[in-house]
Amino acid sequence: MSRDQYLSCYSIFYRVITQEKALSGRSRNFGWKAYYDINDIYKYLRNMSKTYPEWASTVVGGRSYEGREILGLRIDTPTKRGPGKPAIFIESGIHAREWITPATTTYFINQLLTSNDPNITALRDSFDWHIFPSVNPDGYHYSYYIDRMWRKTRSRSPNGCFGADPNRNWDHNWNTAGSTSNPCDYQTYAGSKPFSEVETRTLASYIAGVENLQGYLGFHADAQMLLVPYSDSKEHCDNYDDLIQVGKTSLDYGYRVNKEKYEGPGTAAELLYPASGGSMDWVRQALGTPLVYTYELRGYYFSWPPSRIYEQGDEVTQMILGLAVEAGRLGYFR
Structure with a gap:
C-alpha cells in the first residue's frame, strides 16, 4: 500500500470512528442510531425485563475481572412453557472492539419483544x-x-500487561492455533491456562446449566461470513452437512434484506484462519450442543456507522429466523 493509499484509508477510518462516538443519534430511551456504553446497555436490559415481566427477565451469566456482572436477558414466553422447550444462547461482544455485535443483539431483543410480525x-x-x-x-x-x-479482557498479568483474548481462553485445544502465550500481545494472548479469565470461566458454568440447549450463536465482526465448528482444524463435526444446510438457509434469509452476501458457511480453518480455544468449539465439544454457529457481521476495521445499525439488525433477525425455520424442518426442535 502506498503512502497516499494509507492516508486515504486512515482518513476514512478516522471519520467512521468519529461518527461512532457522535451524540446526535443517542436517545434518552435507548435506540439504534448510536452506540451506547455498557451501563446503558444493561439499563436497557433491565428496562425490558420491567416492561415485559411475563416474558423477559435479567440473568447473570458470570462476572468480570473488574467486578461487573455479565448481564443478559432471558426471554421465555408462557405460551409454550414446559419440559422440552429448546433453548438458544446468544453471545455477543466477546471481542470488545466489535461494537456492532452488542448493538445488533439488542436490536434483535427489541424485535423479539415488540414485533407484530407473526x-x-x-x-x-x-x-x-x-x-x-x-x-x-x-x-x-x-x-x-x-x-x-x-479486543481483550482487562485482567492483569504478573508482568504488568493487561488482558487476554476471551475467545482463545476456552478449554478446547487451548493455545494450539491462532493464539500466543505472550501476555503483552495486543490481540490473541490465550491466557495463562484454559479458563484463566473469570469471564470465560463463569460464563461457561452458566451455559452448562442451561436446560435443553439446542443452539449457540456467537456474533463477531467484521469478516462477513458464517462459521461452524471446529475453528482450529478442517475436521468436520458429525452433523456438518446439516449445519451447512441450515447455515445456507440462514444466509439466504439475511441476503433478502440488503442483498449482502456472506461467505460460507464453513469452518474458520477453511474460510478464515485456524484458531483454538474459542467459545463455539467448547460449547460443541464439551456440551454436545447440536446447532452451533459464529456469525461474522459486516464492517470496516471493526467499525460500522451508527446510523446504519438497523441494517445489520434486520439482517441478523432474518438470519436467526432462517436458521430456526430450516433447523426445525430438519427435525432439530421436536
Missing part, C-alpha cells in the same frame, strides 16, 4: 432465549472510553 412472534414463542449482548463488559467499557481497538 414470523417473529413465533420465533420468540418457540424457544427459551438466553441473550447476552456483551460477555466482555470490562473490555467493551475500555474500548468505548480509552482504546477503540481494544
Whole structure:
C-alpha cells in the first residue's frame, strides 16, 4: 500500500470512528442510531425485563475481572412453557472492539419483544432465549472510553500487561492455533491456562446449566461470513452437512434484506484462519450442543456507522429466523 493509499484509508477510518462516538443519534430511551456504553446497555436490559415481566427477565451469566456482572436477558414466553422447550444462547461482544455485535443483539431483543410480525412472534414463542449482548463488559467499557481497538479482557498479568483474548481462553485445544502465550500481545494472548479469565470461566458454568440447549450463536465482526465448528482444524463435526444446510438457509434469509452476501458457511480453518480455544468449539465439544454457529457481521476495521445499525439488525433477525425455520424442518426442535 502506498503512502497516499494509507492516508486515504486512515482518513476514512478516522471519520467512521468519529461518527461512532457522535451524540446526535443517542436517545434518552435507548435506540439504534448510536452506540451506547455498557451501563446503558444493561439499563436497557433491565428496562425490558420491567416492561415485559411475563416474558423477559435479567440473568447473570458470570462476572468480570473488574467486578461487573455479565448481564443478559432471558426471554421465555408462557405460551409454550414446559419440559422440552429448546433453548438458544446468544453471545455477543466477546471481542470488545466489535461494537456492532452488542448493538445488533439488542436490536434483535427489541424485535423479539415488540414485533407484530407473526414470523417473529413465533420465533420468540418457540424457544427459551438466553441473550447476552456483551460477555466482555470490562473490555467493551475500555474500548468505548480509552482504546477503540481494544479486543481483550482487562485482567492483569504478573508482568504488568493487561488482558487476554476471551475467545482463545476456552478449554478446547487451548493455545494450539491462532493464539500466543505472550501476555503483552495486543490481540490473541490465550491466557495463562484454559479458563484463566473469570469471564470465560463463569460464563461457561452458566451455559452448562442451561436446560435443553439446542443452539449457540456467537456474533463477531467484521469478516462477513458464517462459521461452524471446529475453528482450529478442517475436521468436520458429525452433523456438518446439516449445519451447512441450515447455515445456507440462514444466509439466504439475511441476503433478502440488503442483498449482502456472506461467505460460507464453513469452518474458520477453511474460510478464515485456524484458531483454538474459542467459545463455539467448547460449547460443541464439551456440551454436545447440536446447532452451533459464529456469525461474522459486516464492517470496516471493526467499525460500522451508527446510523446504519438497523441494517445489520434486520439482517441478523432474518438470519436467526432462517436458521430456526430450516433447523426445525430438519427435525432439530421436536
